[in-house]
Amino acid sequence: MNDVDATLAALADPTRRKVIDLLRDGPRPAGELAQAVQMSPPALSRHLRVLRAGGLVQAEAGGEDARLRLYTLRPEPFTALQAWLDQVQAFWAEQLGSFKNHVERGR
Amino acid sequence: MNDVDATLAALADPTRRKVIDLLRDGPRPAGELAQAVQMSPPALSRHLRVLRAGGLVQAEAGGEDARLRLYTLRPEPFTALQAWLDQVQAFWAEQLGSFKNHVERGR
């Protein structure tokens, strides 16, 4: 329902998650990323498009060489995912609610 | 690399994420989950198998009626995912490192 779907779909692929890990060390041009994950530039370009569509990364026009597209991480989807994760983990926080839920659902 | 791959693959499907959200309110039998997501029991059973394989859920033998399999959330994969998320978000924590990375990579 939320955009968390798109975020998780983007992170599902191991290649894309590796790209995220690579970008943790700083911005990288697309070609360098393709070489790092041992993949043809067109294949990685598709992955980058998915990551862009999900808002996980952002392509800046490289200042020095305009042919290079420097990719950078964007924080929003990750904070949204963390918010959802916190909600899920609240399940164990309210351990005393394990019987409260039974009552609420009337079992 | 890690088992985070399996976790994210399991969470990628919207149906499976909805199951997780449903289980936040407490354990549910498989049939009730299938009805909640408007899906045939076999289809949901496959999703539950994926969630089980990833360790996100656990099937307990229902005490009252042994035919029912009550599914419950398991914490481990979520804490592992949170750990990875924290690593990624550390990228913005060290904002001053944006120039440090340039130096390290010798651009």
Place this chain on the structure above:
DNA sequence: TGACTCGTTAACGATAGCGCTGATTATTGC
């Protein structure tokens, strides 16, 4: 025992995702 329910497994058709090669656009430097 026999009818019924719960859940899973098996087999099938349809769809979507992945990675490749080849072509296209934009930019650099001679």
Place this chain on the structure above:
DNA sequence: GCAATAATCAGCGCTATCGTTAACGAGTCA
């Protein structure tokens, strides 16, 4: 202008995944 480079787009097979129906063990109750 022209060759070379960076990145994306387009088209093509391939595999995996998803959901459905049908068949199968397991458990309940008369």
